[in-house]
Each structure stands twice: as C-alpha cells, then as structure tokens.
Amino acid sequence: MELRWNPILETWVMVSAQRQRRPFMPKESCPFCPGSGKVPDQYDVYLYPNDFPHLMKDPPEPSIQDDDLLRVERAFGSCDVVLYSPDHTASITQLSREHLARLFELWRDHYRAMRERADVKYVLIFENKGDIIGVTIPHPHGQIYSYPYIPARPAKELDSARRYWESHGGACLFCAVLQKELAFEKRLIWTNEHFVAFLPSYADYPNEAHIYPRRHCGSLLDMSKAEAEDFMDGLQRQVRIYDSLFGFELPFMMGFHQEPVDGAEYPYFHFHVEFYPLHRSRDKIKYNAGSETSGGAFTNPSSPEENAEELRKINAEL
Template identity: 35%
Template sequence: MKRTVTELADGRQLIYFDERDDAVREGPDRRVLPPPPPGSQLRYDALVDEWVAVAAHRQERTFLPAETDCPLCPSTPDRSTEIPAYDYDVAVFENRFPALSDRGDGGGGRCEVVCFTADHGASFSTLSPGRVRTVLDALADRTVELGELPRVEQVFCFENRGVEIGVTLHHPHGQIYAYPFLPPRTRAMLAAARRHAERTGGRNLYADVLADEREAGVRVVAANAHWTAYVPAAARWPFEVHLAPHRPVPDIPALDEAERDAFGPIYLDLLRRFDALFDQPMPYVSAWHQAPVRDVDRELGHLHLQLFSIRRAADRLKYLAGSESAMGVFINDVPPERAAELLRRAG
C-alpha cells in the first residue's frame, strides 16, 4: 500500500492510501476555501460526569446533495471536490465540519472522513476483500497517528449507513473521531472489565464472554479461523452483532497479517446477511471499539466491531423513546436468539 500525504486548499490534511505503488497524487486542490471553522466547545455535564461537544458550525454542513454535487466523489476537470484526484482507492481527510477540533481555542480532538471507494454507487458490502484490507490498514494508520496527538484519549472509527440512521452524504464513507476524553460507553466497559479482572485473577472480561458465546453457539452468526460474529445476549438493538478477533488485542493496529486478511470475507458476509434479511439495504451503524490510547486500563480492552440496525421489521424502525433516550434503559423487541437465527438463515 502506498501512502501519500497532501493538503487541501484550506490547509486540512488529506491522505491517499493506494493499492498500487506507482500511483501519483500530485494534483492540487483548485478551490478557494475559507479557513476551517474554529474548534468546537466541550462542555462538562456535572450531573452525569459526561462531556458534550457544541459545534454550531455543523448546522451548515452539506446535506444529501445530488450525485453531481457529491463532495466525496473524485474531482473532474470541470468540478473540484474534497478529493482533488480524478480517481482514488481509499482517501482520508480532515472533516470540513468537525464535531471535535483542536484548532483555535477548541476543546481538542480531531474528526476525519474515510472514503472507501471512488464509486458513488457502491456500498461497503460491494467492496472486494482486498479493498476492505486497504480500508482496515488505513484505519490502523490513522489510529496510530491520531493517538499520538496531544490530549487524545481514544480513537473511534465508524460508519453510518442509510438516511434512516441520519447520514448526510450517500457516498460510501466512514468517519474517525479522536476524542479528548473517554466516552461513557468506554468508561463503563473498562469499569466492568476492571471488576472482572479483580474477581478472576486478571482474566479479560470480553475474552471470557467471547469464549462463552463460541462454546454455546446459539447466538453465533458466522465464524472463521480468526474471527467470530455473534449476537450479544443482552443486545440493545433489534439486529446487533459483535465481530471480534479470537486473540485479545487492544486495537486495529495490533491485528496481525492473518487477522487482517481474515476480517474482510467475514465482515462482507455479515453485511450481505443484513441486506438480505428484509431484501433491502439495511440502515446500520458499524462501530469499532478500541482500547483507550493512554489510560491505565488499556490492557483490559478487547478490540471488537459492533454492527447494529434500527430496523426491526421490513416496514418498521426502532426509535429511541422515553426509556432509551431519557434513562438509557433499552427495550429490545427482537430476542437475540431469534435475531441470530434469522441472520444465519439470511446467509
């Protein structure tokens, strides 16, 4: 893989990840752009010990443009986009409308956009295993580099897909948030993992849960020599799957060559099962849970991908109502064992 670092017209960083060593990325960004927005405000909610980012400039971000106006497609001689090249494999750049930023007097952090392909009409599920490997290597690269920034505590890689989820751009892409704090879910998982380690003489909580799921098999959807996909016993979403490596590793950069190669085929299979479930594109969130960058409990982490959808039936969505939104107590209409059975059949 060839890595080429350049800058956009307003000074934001752009990185090409090419599958050919002879790729040339010398085309400049021909646009005239205003400076990037000032950093977001981070406000502390003392009532629940959590941080909230206030990013007023995001009100002006691009919203569901026509394909001819897509900012993630390659540039052409007649139109310049966020990607100056006329073609690309995988490209990563600083978000023009970031939720987190260390510019100016911002609260810190960074947000990046990951373009999986130049093909506007594709989806992650239509990528080749080789392209998935390129994406995974790009995420590993960004996890390392972003984790070295001052004040960054965790690197979160994710993809939102479908207007039902709230995407604002149709082009196949994901995002990376470099948080200047530990998010609530990470803190909760680390606290549970710490208690488990203290009770069991240092055992890894997620590794033990994964081993139990693999042995029981009832909620396992798919598996290969290095990865297992299963529906969690306490799944919050109608269709939710964890995809985890058998070897406990803290983050994507720690995956070895065999694990990286084995990820693409099983993940593509899983996405295609989701789409086949109701014979229509499934809206989903795909979220990588990585260990914190420098927290003392980093060794308690276990890398895993959480894939979930808000669709609970062909014509019905799950909305976060009072119990979920106000109290954080989820009510799932689809038993996890039933969800696993349906996903196995969909394959």
C-alpha cells in the first residue's frame, strides 16, 4: 500500500495490492447486517472502517525505493464505509426524513473531523451502486475517502473556478453555470427551494445529473437545517427518478464535490453533487472505451435536452 507519482500527468496513483483479496460475499452472509459481529446489533446509520483500505492513518512504508522522478510515499488518510440502514434490502429511496437527517449529520460530522487531521487534504463522499460497477456487498452503503492530496478532477475544478473568479471580479463559475441552466430550463430535472438538479450541456454520461445549491456554499458545513433537508430530499428524489427510468434500480456512481480541507481558503468553489449512471438504455451500457480512456475525450451518445425532458416527466409522476 503506497502512493506513486505519475510525473507525466502529475497525479498520484494509490497502489493497493491487498484489494485483490477482497471477497465477494455470499448472499446469505453480509458483514454490514446486525448480528454479523462486524457492526453494532442496533444502528440506524453507521461509519465502518474499510477492511481493505487504500489509505490509512498509520500506513506501512512503501514497498519500493523512490527517486526524484518516480516518487513513492506512504498512503496516509482513511477509507470508510457509510452504512445507510441496517436493512439489507433497503434503499436511500425508502428512508424517512428523520433517517436522512441522521445520514446527513454523519457525512457532515466526518467531513468536519477530517479537517482536523494534518495528513488529510481532501474528503470525497461517494457511492457506487450496482454489480456492473463492481460493488461486492449489496447492503445499502456509500464510502468516504480522505486523501493526503487533492485528486485530479477536483483539482481541475478548483483551478477553473479560481481563474474564473480572478477574471470576473470575484464571480463564481458554478453560480454562472447554474444561472444559465435556470434561464434555459430545457436541461432541468427538478428544483426545490434550495437546490436545482439538471443535466449539464457538457455531460459525459447519458442522464448525468448535477445537483447545485442555489446559494453559494463550499461544503456540507455551510448548509442551514432547511438547506440540509432540501438537499437530502433532492438526493432521494434523484435516485427515485433513476429507478423509474428503465424499470429497475439504476446502477450509478455519485460523488460530493466540496472544498478541500487543507487549511486554505476557497471562496470561489461551489459545493455540488454529480451522478454518473452507466446505462444509456435499458439494455445498453455506456463504457469508457479508447477515446475516453486513452484520450480523455468523452462522447455522450444521447442528448442532454431530450434526456432531461424524460426525467422531468418521471419527476412529475412521483
């Protein structure tokens, strides 16, 4: 377990050979269910340290020697699992408002706690859902990775937002995108008092939904109680829409994009959530092929405007 530096792309890679030993649990055996001995016999939401982490508070020394070009460092940080419910067959779509509030508090409190750790620079709250994404335990859960560096995609977002801020008199790039989408309307999915969901014009994936707060804020810590309630209601609504799209629970990847926790100020960053569903139709998957993987050039095989119209219709029927 270690971090290895790619000097060509200037990114870190987490090397964690122990991940190969992760078991695919039999359906009748789940470590996240009460009674397993791995989790409390009673809980509603629960933070569980990953049994096969990429990052640790006290990681081992690297397995190879580095040099000035091919740097290798210890993999500081943490990898945690967030259990949404003790019910093995539950979904975030079935949780009560009170239960969702406790889930929000767990996410927020862990993000706050990671800010106090000197070895953590960025906290990513995310969920992988579905067998095709490689989920080994179907119990409803998400994850939190706390990195000792800022990963490449958030780093690029931060750089773009900073440059826009500097060239537009302190204006927010994300706020500008949001206002464009609200004015255009055709890519909107749903709105509530405090949040807006839309398919961006530049979506990489079919039905790739982004959720933005209307008010400029950088992280979960900045949200009021009313905003937190609307946020969790919106997350739940978005998953319900996805599950109604093709008549089955839609596999997706989802991540919270928040301010880094490295002690610097980021007035130009705007919290948001991105969903990446893999199905482009009921029986077809959007794979990252040669252009996406080798060139970093995505092709979206669908129209965000047409997809948004379909998702709006589903939302109206919920």
